Amino acid sequence: MYRRTFTQLAAAAVALAAGAGMSLAQDTIRMGAAAPQTGPLAGGATVTHWPAVRLWVHQTNEAGGLQVGDRRMTIELVEYDDQTNPQQAIQAAQRLATQDQVDFMVAPYSTGMNLAAAPIFAQLGYPMITGTAVTDQQPALAQQFPNMFFVLGRTSVMAEDTAHVLVGMRDRGEIGNRVALVNVADAFGIEMAGISRGVLEENGFEIVYESSYPLGTQDLAPVIDGAKAATPDAFIAWSYPGDTFALTDQAIVQNFAPHVFFTAVATAFPGYAARFGDQIEGVMGMGGVNADDAAFQAFAEAHMEFAGQAPDYWASAATYATLEILGQAIEATGSIDRATVLAYLQDRSHEYETILGPVNFNENNDNERYWTVGQWQDGVFRGIAARGRDGAVAAELFDGWN
Template identity: 35%
Template structure:
């Protein structure tokens, strides 16, 4: 059941709306043979909070990838009776408490502290977007709340990992995300299939800046020629001038390190202008169901940031539950976010109680089979994460790294539009 609550205090903070989700009833399901006192000591719910973009420019990505998956996971958990806390011999339902950070970093920081200090939640979940995740990570670590960040990629995470032991980073980071792309271009060039002329454009936000810089470095290392390299502002309304500039240079590989709204825009404007190089890569939003619906067969062959193992156990059933709850297909980011919730749940059940330090240690030391991938963390980063996917027909398949379970061969060239 979904309900809305309003605080009675008069301050702005205390008048903001808070939604809670408590599904599956308040009763605790435990082993009937356990002493009554053990069941009585179990909490009524595990209170889990998050501050995420429900409005503003980050909202479309957050809705598709992040908070929708938190709610689906909570429903799945509570439909099964809750999370097993072996300390009490009881399953305990989860309760979600959410706030809208309005796509503003300062607001996200403030709301995370509100969840921890005012709401006194048991656990906190990650926000959406690289910049917001990096800004809130010090807060999670200050208060020692274990968090698995999925929608965040920045090379400095590798250096900051030891300083943020309560933050875990599940998404592929910029250097390992782009190195396979440069290697791919070099290989196709060596084989005489392309000339190896690369065009790069990126959103002037943290993820775009870091991905583009990493790609530039990877191309230099491989000896790949970059003929175009420019940024565009977050919230840009027209990218056709840049597309025309690239068309004049005749690149055979195009990489846009973009956010959802501009991913859709650059793809649509490429269609209109006839920009269709044999290698075409766009960023966040490319695997969204809305992208497939809008572009139909023209999505075939488009390369994607990140991927998941389509053969992973439980993914088929997850897709069915997602479709039943939201009446839409899934995207790889949503699968990855749901996987982080599986990791958290398994760590809680391993520990058997809400002890945040023990949960943190369980995540750090574990290997977790999920619906997206097999996860393990070293230096707070997921090891050997999926880097590149591709639309092949009506399915997003994993392409790189080539040696991972579930990897498919690259479709080349991308069919002409």
């Protein structure tokens, strides 16, 4: 069920500490992480979550660790596979806290897993800074779980900005009002589709086709068949990695090519471009980055060198940023006491310098500066809409599968 991994550098530090007769508590910070390594979301976590987490640990240890008061403390990483199963995510958090006695925990991967694990993180007193949860429940969650912080954005903002991109294209005479709207039937997809439907209709769009499908579904031919038959101007799918690839596969097979083709999570993955090549020029999706930003380019280079793969163009950097934030809070307090670090994070006056740029949290524990919509242009997934971030480029029409 479980797999434990200790970074090589941290293990070396442990051995040195033991040889010097020092206590591990004096020299290492034990960090726990549970996320999919198997199950439907393992592919996404393998791209977005695990490499970013391990890279931050590696770079932190290479730099000598975190400066905690008058000590340098390296990171020891303990990993578990939550199997894309909410109950396993909860059990893994409990085990990390009670058996492994980790000092801090990395937030899980995906909206659903974060929502499932939030009560146990709160009960155990661990700060929970998530870079992969997108939900409009953030105000309620922040009130219920004051230890929970959000970096990636809110559902309604993603839906609003997607609609605004369509409004701009319609105003330029590039598309009409007909939209096909589909979603994966989990917490993320259901919420995104519901809000998206309302925002689109408020802006005068007609939903001509609507469908949902279970998480893990690979045969999505009926969904694309139904959408194509409705002859939409735009196709919007609030999808997860497996279905993002499957929907695109079926759209190519059936030559379904509306002027807007939007799939959600994994559209920003380098593997998406590797799979479909030049055919995805003009495809839209969630997220994006300022691909010309020097900080992101340095992160991408380090990611490639360390993990042997490029980061995605959205939540990889957000996941990395959550650990930058936690590390800065630990150093600022000079403490690994969770209550002390949490109190620092809850102080709204603090701002954190991250790979994303400056991050600070409002009363909903929500960073209000993030990318919302991206598009593949000239082989790069570039941000075309954002809140509080610079570098967005203009949206382009999707001209069909080459």
